[in-house]
Amino acid sequence: MSGRESSIDTIQRELTAFARRARHKASQLHPDLSLVTYSILDLMNERGGCRAADVASYFMLDKSTVSRQVGALEKLGLLVRETDPDDQRGQILRPTEAGLTLLREAAEQRRLSFTERFTDWDDEDVARFADYLARYGAAD
Amino acid sequence: MSGRESSIDTIQRELTAFARRARHKASQLHPDLSLVTYSILDLMNERGGCRAADVASYFMLDKSTVSRQVGALEKLGLLVRETDPDDQRGQILRPTEAGLTLLREAAEQRRLSFTERFTDWDDEDVARFADYLARYGAAD
DNA sequence: ACATGTTGTTGCACAGTACAACGTCGGGCG
DNA sequence: CGCCCGACGTTGTACTGTGCAACAACATGT
Numbered sequence: 508m509s510g511r512e513s514s515i516d517t518i519q520r521e522l523t524a525f526a527r528r529a530r531h532k533a534s535q536l537h538p539d540l541s542l543v544t545y546s547i548l549d550l551m552n553e554r555g556g557c558r559a560a561d562v563a564s565y566f567m568l569d570k571s572t573v574s575r576q577v578g579a580l581e582k583l584g585l586l587v588r589e590t591d592p593d594d595q596r597g598q599i600l601r602p603t604e605a606g607l608t609l610l611r612e613a614a615e616q617r618r619l620s621f622t623e624r625f626t627d628w629d630d631e632d633v634a635r636f637a638d639y640l641a642r643y644g645a646a647d
Numbered sequence: 648m649s650g651r652e653s654s655i656d657t658i659q660r661e662l663t664a665f666a667r668r669a670r671h672k673a674s675q676l677h678p679d680l681s682l683v684t685y686s687i688l689d690l691m692n693e694r695g696g697c698r699a700a701d702v703a704s705y706f707m708l709d710k711s712t713v714s715r716q717v718g719a720l721e722k723l724g725l726l727v728r729e730t731d732p733d734d735q736r737g738q739i740l741r742p743t744e745a746g747l748t749l750l751r752e753a754a755e756q757r758r759l760s761f762t763e764r765f766t767d768w769d770d771e772d773v774a775r776f777a778d779y780l781a782r783y784g785a786a787d
Numbered sequence: 788a789c790a791t792g793t794t795g796t797t798g799c800a801c802a803g804t805a806c807a808a809c810g811t812c813g814g815g816c817g
Numbered sequence: 818c819g820c821c822c823g824a825c826g827t828t829g830t831a832c833t834g835t836g837c838a839a840c841a842a843c844a845t846g847t
Contacts, residue, residue, distance in 0.1 A: 511773055512758070523673075527706045529669075531804095533663075558794080565664075566668060572836070574794095577795095595844080596794045596842065597794055618655060633655065636783070637653075637657040639779065644665065698825080715827090736812045737812095737825060738826080
């Protein structure tokens with residue numbers, strides 16, 4: 508197996524292992540926000556409001572799943588939905604203040620944890636790693 | 648926010664997004680092997696046989712979860728368990744021939760898919776990306 | 788105006804997971 | 818040696834996340 512192939516194998520394996528651990532770590536990091544709900548809130552926030560269909564396609568989730576998650580988040584008062592004035596079928600999702608606060612806290616927790624594990628990396632390596640991941644993710 | 652911090656943010660976000668999509672993609676790639684069972688088989692294979700406790704700690708799973716997954720894999724004839732001669736409590740898990748075959752096929756599917764998305768990366772970048780991921784994963 | 792497609796909701800079923808209680812075995816300490 | 822504690826795995830129970838299918842409401846093009 509060539510060097511390139513074995514590198515690709517490593518990438519595959521490491522990313523898979525990461526995925527397998529992610530749920531557990533997310534629940535450790537911010538117990539009141541699951542990996543899914545965190546991701547959804549985060550996307551809504553970054554996009555400045557978005558529709559359920561966007562969330563579904565971005566995370567490759569069924570729309571029914573998103574519908575329920577959104578319902579749960581709304582019940583918790585973390586987001587609001589407004590019917591899209593331009594399209595009465597759709598609705599626009601936005602985090603509430605409470606949602607934003609929770610999101611910020613969770614992000615802070617995550618950042619602490621991530622920062623800690625990069626202590627022995629120098630800046631250039633961190634930057635390059637981020638670039639590679641972004642490049643990889645962009646094609647997802 | 649410093650460049651380093653924003654890089655760490657990117658890493659965080661990309662890894663999380665990846666994790667959210669992983670299950671779906673795994674089921675696309677090899678429908679008869681879930682992300683979990685694939686990972687477990689793969690670990691057993693790479694370690695040349697291992698105990699359930701190893702799997703649990705490696706993937707941060709509860710031992711009951713592992714026990715059930717292993718049970719399922721055994722029922723499918725993909726692995727065998729032998730009681731550890733050195734410690735009658737434990738058991739050593741090994742993929743069967745059928746398990747190895749399935750694993751090889753799945754790995755091939757994955758490799759194709761991964762290879763495809765790295766077509767426009769040059770060798771050095773792929774190698775460095777792999778190194779970074781391995782380094783990251785080692786601290787997990 | 789009607790057929791077709793898009794957006795979200797609901798009913799149903801199932802996989803994956805955790806936690807707790809338990810049986811079994813191994814190892815250290817009196 | 819005999820006991821107790823700890824490690825390994827299994828089973829019962831409950832919950833979350835997920836997908837698929839059927840549906841309702843709205844939009845769009847002909």
